Amino acid sequence: MSGLASLPAQSQASAKPSQIVVNDSGGATQQANRKTFYNAFEKQTGVKIVNTSPVDLGKLKAMVASGNIEWAVTEIAGPDAVTAERMGLLEPLDHSVIDLSKFPEHLRNRKFVFPKSVYSTVIGYRSDTFKNGGPKSWADFFDVQKFPGPRTMQNSPIEQLEFALLADGVPMDKLYPLDVDRAFKKLDTIKKHVAVWWTTGAQSAQILIDKEAVIGTAWNGRYHSLIKEGAPIQIEWNQGAIKESAFGIPKGAKDAYWGQRVLAAMADAKLQGEYASIIGYPGVNLEATQHTDPKMVPFLPTNPENLSKQFWIDLNWWADNGQQVQERWARWMLER
Known part of the structure; x- marks a missing residue:
């Protein structure tokens, strides 16, 4: 799986934790995340993911300001993702770990905000x-x-x-x-x-x-x-x-490298296809539809036939x- 290969040398600086916390919006999305991205990450790394919710920009700001950062990764709602980046609340994305090469061109060079899925x-x-x-x-x-x-x-x-x-x-x-x-x-x-x-x-x-x-x-x-x-x-x-559902790694997170690995799992085409088959909100790896239930594909925003008719909200x-x-x-x- 892309992004889930063996650890590069840089990881030696980050001792392998027994668990990390990933904060998302809960509910059906969290269940779908668990069945796909989270389970795959745990299987590959041996690191357990503990889930929390809801998404909360105010809590992210407070964590970064205090240096007491609970989350390795957090979902960030809509324009709040841009705000979080501008306020310096996020770690840069490591493109040597996270492969965005199969994403739409305007998303491939993201520096801080990971475009996880779209609706x-x-x-x-x-x-x-x-x-x-x-x-x-x-x-x-x-x-x-x-x-x-x-x-x-x-x-x-x-x-x-x-x-x-x-x-x-x-x-x-x-x-x-x-x-x-x-x-x-x-x-x-x-x-x-x-x-x-x-x-x-x-x-x-x-x-x-x-x-x-x-x-x-x-x-x-x-x-x-x-x-x-x-x-x-x-x-x-x-x-x-x-509109995109965005994720990021809080600035100063002690398990930031493992957060990069979670985002790498979320970028994987096969896992994105499995996720979309469950919930109908696809990731933006353009190869993911090849791994999606064919009955679901006509109902996805990223189905090429649908994608060409739409516009992206300017966050x-x-x-x-x-x-x-x-x-x-x-x-x-x-x-x-």
Whole structure:
């Protein structure tokens, strides 16, 4: 397995611990991590992984500031990963241990933030309501005459602004920097047609099942889990928003080398394929789909047919502007 070979000489400086702590978001993701990456790491190294959760940037900051670092590796949510890098909270990635050569080109030279897996926010619609096909773009999503019925969207400016700009004719490759005023102006046109602004992943897809809305947005895995059970939901991948789930090694972690080895396991194509087969959120090693359950591949953001239709959320832009935009979003949500 790539990245899991015998120890290089540099490891001699890091005495082999009996166990290390890996912090992630818990739940189904942690279970999938355990069945794939964590078990493989333990088998190869003889070092036990102890899991903690949840993901917490504040705790990471406190650990690094105090020098009392519990985690060898931690997951870091969304734009917080950029913030953690800028604040100097992370160890550099060791590219002699972690092989990113098969990742998308824009991710191969990551210095501190490891892009562990991805998920997409996509359009979903009830196929029994739109028997001749549903919306194929965000322009269609915003077109309530062509595609009538209540909508659901996430109660968050991240992605909603991008979707509004796409609906207003901005090309995917020209989204950033976001024209915030233009985005809110377009959102004004759909606001009264959004029956539910969802706040949790579980809620997002269930809204379509409960017929509170007939068109919506959700993370691809949420729709897939219901489709698998026979729900009349169709996914539209065009103009989907790809976001990464990031991991990093806390600055000053005493078991940093072993953290690099955990990330090396997470970069492995075969293990990523097994992970995606379990949970539907793939890693970004482009060879991983060769090791994924063929029935799952059409539902993955990294399936080449789907990947080419989507855009990557710019975490740097959101790290720079997120707080200000979030405050404006909160005010906008209160307006009638």
